[in-house]
Amino acid sequence: MNKEKWSVVIPTYNRLPILTKCLRSLENQDFEQEYEVIVIDDGSTDGTVEFLQTHTNEFPHVKLFQRDHQGASIARNTGVEVATGEIILFIDSDLVSMPGSLTAHARALEGQDKAFTYGRIVNTSNFDDPTSEPFTLTDVSNAYFATGNTAIAKHWFIEAGGFDPDFKQYGWEDLELGVRLKNMGFKIIKCPKALGYHWHPPFTMDEVPKLIDVEKQRGRMGAIFYQKHPTWDVRMIIQMTWLHKALWGLLSFGGALNERSLKPILQFLIDRNRPQLALEIARIFLNWYSVQAVYDAYAQASQTKPTSQSATS
Structure with missing residues (x-):
């Protein structure tokens, strides 16, 4: 060497x-x-x-x-x-x-x-x-x-x-x-x-507010990512496409399946030593928060600073 x-x-x-x-x-x-x-x-x-x-x-x-x-x-x-x-x-x-x-x-x-x-x-x-x-x-x-x-x-x-x-x-x-x-x-x-x-710590219900905040941050930073590199590949990475919006909107029933409505089943799985499965289920609403955040952040940025390419829903 x-x-x-x-x-x-x-x-x-x-x-x-x-x-x-x-x-x-x-x-x-x-x-x-x-x-x-x-x-x-x-x-x-x-x-x-x-x-x-x-x-x-x-x-x-x-x-x-x-x-x-x-x-x-x-x-x-x-x-x-x-x-x-x-x-x-x-x-x-x-x-x-x-x-x-x-x-x-x-x-x-x-x-x-x-x-x-x-x-x-x-x-x-x-x-x-x-x-x-x-x-x-x-x-x-x-x-x-x-x-x-x-x-x-x-x-x-x-x-x-x-x-x-x-x-x-x-x-x-x-x-x-x-x-x-x-x-x-x-x-x-x-x-x-x-x-x-x-x-990473095992998934617990106490972690949910932090995880939601992380996904919202990920969405906001995703909008910055796309502004710097307005390509389809980046849109796929940050989940700012109609496909992701439809997928996570459908799976979460438009946000009806969230940290409150899913709490009983998530806690049930955690109590039975299945925190990883609980986390995978929680990703339904975590991804929905991220998708919403990236669209909201990009829309806000577009209002204050014109970009060469606009997002489509």
């Missing part, structure tokens, strides 16, 4: 428990090259900064930087700015990497120029032992560029323009950068041996 220095860039916001697992997994790499772990704390209030400042011996590769809460895009750009490595590996702060992950990324990138690697991600809600989950079909991703587990040369990231700071809420900043990389002729290298386990 080449001997470039690697910089692992991790934005984090109020995720201390899983962040510690993430960082320990990065200290446990069998990587022969020099690397650093850049943690950008995006204004956490859960003691993240204090913990890392008092546990420096436990995380010798970690370099901590702080900024006010401005979202993942700006945090990642900040991480790249302060990184000293030639290769940037983006890792989410709720991802636990297997020991050979960095080595797998490096081997896949060796000899490549306009390319980036995309490691395999397995979703899990097992906090105590996240790496115990098997890979399933629901873990398959068709995303061209996603920041959970991907590596790219720093100079190419900078030349592409980095993450767009207009994406201040949840969603699409990585795929939007992916559109620019694709237009530049980049090749994606799937890297299944660069394995990471993405932890």
Whole structure:
């Protein structure tokens, strides 16, 4: 392998428990090259900064930087700015990497120029032992560029323009950068041996308001995505098509199947240890919220700023 220095860039916001697992997994790499772990704390209030400042011996590769809460895009750009490595590996702060992950990324990138690697991600809600989950079909991703587990040369990231700071809420900043990389002729290298386990808490009814808010944010950011790249492909990605509107409108009976009407069956499944099935059912109204939000946000933006292409219902 080449001997470039690697910089692992991790934005984090109020995720201390899983962040510690993430960082320990990065200290446990069998990587022969020099690397650093850049943690950008995006204004956490859960003691993240204090913990890392008092546990420096436990995380010798970690370099901590702080900024006010401005979202993942700006945090990642900040991480790249302060990184000293030639290769940037983006890792989410709720991802636990297997020991050979960095080595797998490096081997896949060796000899490549306009390319980036995309490691395999397995979703899990097992906090105590996240790496115990098997890979399933629901873990398959068709995303061209996603920041959970991907590596790219720093100079190419900078030349592409980095993450767009207009994406201040949840969603699409990585795929939007992916559109620019694709237009530049980049090749994606799937890297299944660069394995990471993405932890998320088991679905509960207490999570519903937060999930609804996330979907509304995703819709609003989707409208920004489409304004920047007004193509049919982007419309399909953000679900701003008549097909998605009809599908989720039909499945939710125009919003009649929502967090209130479905609460009894969702709680029934949760009580019987079927939180994943409950979440899949909840996606009926979660997707409906997202579709409504993207259309509302695009309509509002169109009223204030003319665009070259108008949306159709």
